[in-house]
Amino acid sequence: MRRKWPKPNDVEESFLVATYRSGRWGRFDGGGMVEKFEKDFAEYHQAKYGVAVFNATIGLMLAYMSLDLSFGDYFVVPSYTFIATATAGVVIGLKPVFVDIDFDTLTIDTNNLAEILERDKENKIKLVVPVHFAGNPSEMDLVIKISRDHNAYVVEDAAQAQGSEYRGRKVGAIGDMGVFSFQSSKLMTAGEGGIIVTNNENYYEKLWSIHHAGRSMDGRWYEHVRIGLNARMLEFQAAILLPQLWSLDQTLLKIRRNASIIYEELSNEESLYIHKIPRHVKTNHYFIPISIEEKFYGKLTKEKIVEKMREKGFSIVEGYKMPLYKQQAFYEERWGLPIDEYKNTYNPNAEKACRLTMWIPHYELLEDEEYVIKYVRTLKEVVKDLLR
Ligand SMILES: Cc1ncc(COP(=O)(O)O)c(C=O)c1O
DSSP: OOOOSSOOOHHHHHHHHHHHHHTOOBGGGTOOHHHHHHHHHHHHTTOSEEEEESOHHHHHHHHHHTSSOOTTOEEEEESSSOTHHHHHHHTTTOEEEEEOBOTTTOSBOHHHHHHHHHHOTTOOEEEEOOBOGGGOOOOHHHHHHHHHHTTOEEEEEOTTOTTOEETTEESSSSSSEEEEEOOTTSSSOSSSOEEEEESOHHHHHHHHHHHBTTOOTTSOTTOOOSOOOBOBOBHHHHHHHHHHHHTHHHHHHHHHHHHHHHHHHHTTOTTEEEOOOOTTEEOOOSEEEEEEOGGGBTTBOHHHHHHHHHHTTOOOBOOOOSOGGGOGGGGOGGGOOOHHHHHHOOOHHHHHHHHHEEEEEGGGGSSOHHHHHHHHHHHHHHHHHHHO
16 A cells, blocks of 8 residues: 655755755754744744654653652553553653543543542642543643642643644643644654643743753753753754644645545444544544444454455554553553552543544545545445445
C-alpha cells in the first residue's frame, strides 16, 4: 500500500532547503525558525507562550518537571492513552493512578476522576492529565474544577489535538499548560517534534530553562539554576512545521467536511457504534473512532476489519489493545509503583474500547470527496461481508 502520510510538498521542501543552506540548524545558531514557530503556534492556540521540544514525550516530562511536584507524588492519567502520558511522569519519580474514560467521548471520565480524588484523603495526588484523545477535547471545565478542588495541577495531553476547540477556545492552555506532538502520524508533523504551551509566565520561564540545560533566560552560558535537559527543537523541524501551521485552518476545513460524510454514511450501521462529539467542542478528527457493537463482537473484530480494509488499500487503525494498567512496563520493580493497585484496577470503558474501538486516520480524510465516499462504502461492505 502506498505511504499516505506525511505528504511532502514544495513549500515545506523550500523552507527545509533554505534552513539547511543557512547553516543555522539549531535554535541558538542564530536561526529563528523555532522561535517563530513557538510564537505562531502559541498564538494560534490562544496561549501566550510556547516552548518547542524534540518530541511530546519529552514535552510531557518537562511539563511535569516544571510544576512544584516531589518524588513519590501521584498523578492521574486515563488508562486509555498512549503510554507516554504516564511514563513521562514515572521517569521523574511520579506514580500514575489510572482513571477510566467515558465511552462516548473516549476522554477522561470526570465521575471516576472525582471518585479517585475523593478517595485520596492524604492529598497524594498532585496532578491530573486529561488527554484530548483523537483530537476530541476532554471535558475541561469539570476536569479543572474537580482538580482545583483537590489542589491538583492540570496538564493537557494535547498530543493529538492541534487546532481542536473546547467551548470556543483552542485546547492546550486551558489548564496550566498543554503538550502537542508532531510525530509522524500527527496532523501536523516533522517526523518528530513537540511543543508545550502555557499562559503562565512563571511556567514558561521554567520550561524554557529546563529545555535548555537549566540555564536562566537572563543568565550566562555556564550558569545553571536548576536541573534541566537539552530538549531543544531543531530548526529543520520548525521549518517543516511552520507552513503546516499556517495552512492548518484549511486542512481542518477539508478534514471536517470529509468527516461529516463518514458520520452521515455510518449513521445507520447497526453493527457499528459511532462515538459522540459533544456540541460544545470541535475536534480536529485526528482519528474518527468507531466501535464494533458488542453483540456483533466475534464475527466482527477490529483485527478482521483492519486486515480486510488493508487488502482493499484503505487504512484503519486497530488502536490501543490493552489499558495502561496491564502494560508490563508499570510492573517493573525499580520504579516503586503501586503494583498491587494496578493489579486490582479495572476500568470497564477503557477495557471495552481496547476490545472494540478502531480509528479512521485523518489522512484518509485529506483526499477528495469521491475517495472518502469510496472509503466509507468499502468499510460498510467489509462489515457486511464479515457478518455473512
Ligand atoms: C496521547 C499521546 N500522548 C503523548 C504522545 C507522545 O508524543 P511523541 O510521539 O511526540 O513523543 C502521543 C503520540 O505519539 C500521544 O498520542
